Amino acid sequence: MNRPTPAADRTDRSKRTTGPGPRGRTAGAAVLGRAAALGGLVTVLGLLPWLSGKDPALALLRARSAEQEPTPEALAAIRADLGLDAGPLGLLGDWAGGVLRGDLGTSWVSGAEVLPAVLSGLGASLTLMGAALAVALALAAVLAAPVCLRGRATAGTAAAVLASLPEFLLSLVLLIVAGVWLGLAPTSGWAGPAHLVLPALALGLPGGALLGRLVADALPAVLAERWAELWRGAGVGRARIVRAALRRALPSLLPQFGMVAVGLTGGAVAVETVFAVPGIGRTALGAAKAQDLPLLQGCVLALLALGLLAGGAAAAVRRGLLGPALREAALSLPAPLPHRGSPAVLLALAGLLAAVVTWGLLRDPYAVDLTARLAGPSAAHPLGADALGRDVLARLGHGAATTVGTAAAVTGLSWLTALALGFLPGTAAGLAEVANALPPVIVGMVVAAVTGPGTAAAALAVTLVSWPPLAAHAAALAQELRASRFLQAQRALGASPFWIATRHVLPAVAGPVARHAMLRLPGVALALASLGFLGLGAQPPSPEWGLLLDESADYVERAPVAALAPVVALGLLTVLAVRLSHTAVRLRPARPAPTSVHTEGKTPLATPAQ
Incomplete structure (x- = not known):
């Protein structure tokens, strides 16, 4: 029997002793990213009382006994009872231990068990x-x-x-x-x-x-x-x-x-x-x-x-x-047939929405006319007036500027996050799995508990969950570029990885991902509107669309046109988001990298999903 040559034997031993390959390293990074994201999320949740800076002692004292005087001694006793004087680490440990024992604490408002x-x-x-x-x-x-x-x-x-x-x-x-x-x-x-x-x-x-x-x-x-x-x-x-x-x-x-x-x-x-x-x-x-x-x-x-x-x-x-044979395989489906649609429909919807917004921007959204409360459409109020007599058309126009402006800022932050994480596909995959399991409204509630409800809180919440599709796109493009012959030649000539990433890969990835991000702008605006509707976003008297929808629901029977105007506007925005999402999907590479994060779903962040 022929024995291998010493060189072949050394090559064989080198293969056996080589550490995990790229796929193994990527999987390990994904696990670490997933664990870090989950650990960070649980930590933030356990530290909410400390992060919010709220002192529940007075509220809990009133809930327990409305007649008791809020003396410093009484308040200190309540803080000690709740463990709020133990510092952040002690607070986190007490909460985690209580969760393991099935004790979720006591309500600050009612004083009852949670x-x-x-x-x-x-x-x-x-x-x-x-x-x-x-x-x-x-x-x-x-x-x-x-x-x-x-x-x-x-x-x-x-x-x-x-x-x-x-x-x-x-x-x-x-x-x-x-x-x-x-x-x-x-x-x-x-x-x-x-x-x-x-x-x-x-x-x-x-x-x-x-x-x-x-x-x-x-x-x-x-x-x-x-x-x-x-x-x-x-x-x-x-x-x-x-x-x-x-x-x-x-x-x-x-x-x-x-x-x-x-x-x-x-x-x-x-x-x-x-x-x-x-x-x-x-x-x-x-x-x-x-x-x-x-x-x-x-x-x-x-x-x-x-x-x-x-x-x-x-x-x-x-x-x-x-089954066991295919569990580790990257099983994928053939590409579906593209959805065809006339660009004239997209242009007509965008034009109609832009015309309404422009017309409304020329009017005063805060002027109150009590004689026109819940008035129907007229020359003075083309879409009627709300419960305070404010012009609905004006509030729609200025609300669009507020919503779209915030959505543009969120989209820009998501784009920057995607570019950064696109060069770390393994870590991004683990983080994206946790982000995809967090609907924006849940993140919005946590952020609002720390910072209080408002436009900035809603923007931060949507930013935290809107980057995975863009990171998947960036990771796929970066991997394709790194495998090109041109960059292989650059490495052979001695170019450093940092020089290649900043001079060649990043400029080539930034443009397509930016176009992809802009196509997701209507979906981000819908996510912000949902938080505004629930009271977690913009606060009165802001004319933000979600807040308008929440306010109009109370007088839909008396003033249906004024109440349904934000419904129609958000409906048009939804259709526009759907038509643009088809283009966003076509922007992705035909063969995404195995480590990229697949986050197809609902256009307004489904949720998921979306």
Whole structure:
């Protein structure tokens, strides 16, 4: 038997002793990034009372005994009882230990235990989310049925618009049309199955449209693969081929199914608020507004656990479908057929929105005319007046400037974050997984608890969760550029990695990612509007669109035109975001890097997703 030469033997030993390859290092960085993000998130949550700078002693004293004098001794005793005088590390340790023991603390407002309130809200929310998931799966089956039966989709644009419609906007539309005008179902409360109808529809329809669109986009390409042609030629029935195609497509789509489940936790906050459902989302929002930080900590912790469990369940089902042989493989689907649309529609929508905004900018949004309260459209007020007699058209125009200006700043920060993390694909992948599991409304509640509600708080919350799609794009472009022959030649000539990254890779990546970021601007504006609607963003008397929508919901029966004007404006913004998102998807490389973060979902940050 021939023995290897010494050189071959040394080469073989070098291969055996070499450390982990690029894929292993990337996976390790992803794990570290995921652990760091989760650890940082839990730390911030545990330190909320310290970070907020709020002194709960006086509030808790009033809740326990309204007649007791707030003497320094009494307040000091309460602080010692709550552990607030132990410093940040002691506070974090006490909170973490309590969580492990099943003790979530005491409410600062009511003085009651937090755990029973969290469990009560969690039961109502799980019931609502279960009904919404049933609605989503039913709608997804309806949208995918034409592909299974005839091999082609029939409702791509309508499904895309419905998938991108924010839950707070859809909730108000259903409340006004189906609840108030038509009287088809109760509009508030939690007294029986009838009260579940409208909230389940509002929460489940966007997710179902997204799932149906994903399946309808993936199946035609799968059915056109070689194996499907061979099966048809062998006489295999269409039902069996469709079942095999679904099994082929589902593993790559299951992460998006998990994102839809995660999106339910964020959407539940708005839906429960609109329909007065006593769920955990509404409880968390009330705690954030009242600065009841122990109750907010417990609610956010429960929502995060739901999101992580949903993502873990989707990953487990995917591994089961793939089997042992393919679990580590980068399984991907053929590219779906592109959605075609006339650019004239996009230009017409943008032109209409720009005309309304420009007209409104020429008017005074703060002028109060009490004689015109809730007046209908007229020459003086083309879109009517609000409850204080202020011109709705003026407030729409100036609100657009506020919303879009903030969205532009958020987009710029997301772009810079994506460029920085795009050169660290492994770390970015781990961080992005945690960011994708955090709906903007949950982050908004945490940020508002620390800084107080406001435009800056909403902008920071949306920035923290809006960078993953851009980082995925940057990472894919950077990896393609690094593999080019030109840069290989530069390395062979002795160029340093820093010089290559700053002189060649960064300039080539920055432009395409910036264009991608601008196309996501309407989606960012919708996310900011959702926080404004929930009271976590801009505060009165600001004319921000989400805040306008929240104010107008109270007088929709008396002044429908004035109340529905922000609904129509946000609807136009949603359609514009959908049309631009198709272009944003086409900007991505045809073959993304294996380490890039795939964050397809709802256009306004789905949520997820979006």
